Amino acid sequence: MIIAEEVKNESQKREFLEFPVRLYHHDTNYVRPLDKDIEEIFNPEKNKFFKNGECARFLFKNKEKETVGKVAVFVNNLYKQQQPTGGIGFFDCINDQQTADFIFNYCKKWLQERGMEAMDGSINFGERDKFWGVLIDGFAQPLYGMNYNFPYYKDLFENYGFKVYFEQLCFSRPIFADVSRVFTVMHAKHSRNPDLTAKPMKKNNLKKFAQDFTEIYNKAWAAHGEGKHITESKVLRMFKKMKPILNDHISWFVYEKEKPIAMWMNLPDLNQWFKYLNGKFGLFEKLKFLWVKKFKKNEKMVGLVFGVIPEWQKKGIEGYMIWEGTQHLRKHTDFKVTEMQWIGDFNPKMIKIAENLDTTVTRKLATYRYLFDRNKEFERHPTL
Structure with missing residues (x-):
């Protein structure tokens, strides 16, 4: 049995920040984000996107009341898509598909109640320059503001039914x-x-x-x-x-x-x-x-x-x-090294410039999308 708790009080806010630290305790590549960078995203006085949207955070606990997952789910009315699309982000979960499915289903229901027809993840309740995408290749120390996760997250998303809306390519080269x-x-x-x-x-x-x-x-x-x-x-x-x-x-x-x-x-x-x-x-x-x-x-x-x-x-x-x-x-x-913040695979002009620099792709992230109507045709991000 899994129980969802909305993050409201200070204790829950601390747990939202501390759960990933315990989860990645033995992963030497993990770099803990600054607490203030996370908390400012969920502060209506700091994040302008609350003016045109709604956001909530949840912790998920097992019967022993141990945290097994967390997520933020949000509606951003400035995020224009073919169908009304909400977002999920700051997703962390133990390596258990049943637990992940429970979290994804919970987010789906929350978004459907607000008129959404799809959800993207794992993305930010803000601009694309921070905390955007699921790491699927190149599990090295993350850049500042970049999501980092275990390799099994890819399976958690894709086994649920998420599909890649676009890939985010990071190019690097020695100076x-x-x-x-x-x-x-x-x-x-x-x-x-x-x-x-x-x-x-x-x-x-x-x-x-x-x-x-x-x-x-x-x-x-x-x-x-x-x-x-x-x-x-x-x-x-x-x-x-x-x-x-x-x-x-x-x-x-x-x-x-x-x-x-x-x-x-x-x-x-x-x-x-x-x-x-x-x-x-x-x-x-x-x-x-x-x-x-x-x-x-x-x-x-x-x-x-x-x-x-x-x-x-x-x-x-x-x-x-x-x-x-x-x-x-x-x-x-x-x-000694330069790495480009991610370039979407929908932007071939910028990818060409990166390739001309004799760079190599050192990591990939994916922006996943899940259509609530499973019979609707899935379309990837249009090419620029």
């Missing part, structure tokens, strides 16, 4: 590996153009780079499916929040006569430091973080955003930018 000849040729070509310049993003001029980021982002992605504009004020707030961990050598912009035309945004992988904090970020942990950050080299950087405005796409400007940035960061940083 000092040879850069593709395609990029060096394009760099040589564009270097002869006196109107073009490449500049690293600097922490002392965030307002300018926020403006440039916004212009490139909106031109490059606004027309994509499920895309949307971003405001300069939002970008500036984001940059200011990231300022303590920004590195002046690893994010690059390209300009044509001072007009921003391309960007390549990277950050240090915070999990290289946060793995020492056991999920906490109080005063003691903040001091410890500063000590670790100062004395332990971070050798992995993470590619967050790559964009080229439409007028400069398919002209090789990315080769110019990447080789300019790579030559510089090799001299001025300790990074």
Whole structure:
């Protein structure tokens, strides 16, 4: 017998955070997320998605009152799909299909009561840049904000009837590996153009780079499916929040006569430091973080955003930018590996760029979908 408890009080909230720690106790690749990063997602005052949605968390316990699973289930009215689709996330479960089926059925009923016709998982009640997808290949230490799970989760989802809506591919390469000849040729070509310049993003001029980021982002992605504009004020707030961990050598912009035309945004992988904090970020942990950050080299950087405005796409400007940035960061940083945050298999253009960098796919996640009407034809995410 399994009993569901909605997470309401402080004790239940702690158990929601601590259950995965016990579950992954012997897994050396597991990195506990910061508690505050999880809790902010479920705080209506912190998470804007509560304005257009509803979310609940549940613990699942056996007859001995031991936790055997947990999940968040939510409706996000901004998540536009062909059929009304809800989400489940922060799913953790013992290796038992019956227990997982109970959890999935519970979520299905909760979502059906709110008019949903399908559910996606394991996803976030928020943006796709964090806690999105089920890890299905490449069970290495996760990047900051990336889901991590046991290999058996794939079977739990697929045995229930979930199908892959899209795969999320993470590409990696050594910093000092040879850069593709395609990029060096394009760099040589564009270097002869006196109107073009490449500049690293600097922490002392965030307002300018926020403006440039916004212009490139909106031109490059606004027309994509499920895309949307971003405001300069939002970008500036984001940059200011990231300022303590920004590195002046690893994010690059390209300009044509001072007009921003391309960007390549990277950050240090915070999990290289946060793995020492056991999920906490109080005063003691903040001091410890500063000590670790100062004395332990971070050798992995993470590619967050790559964009080229439409007028400069398919002209090789990315080769110019990447080789300019790579030559510089090799001299001025300790990074040895770069890994791109996931690229959806529905985005062949970005996958091609990643492949041209001579990268390899080092991990895969899957966004699963389950249609409540089992007779309805399943369709994967449309190609961009």
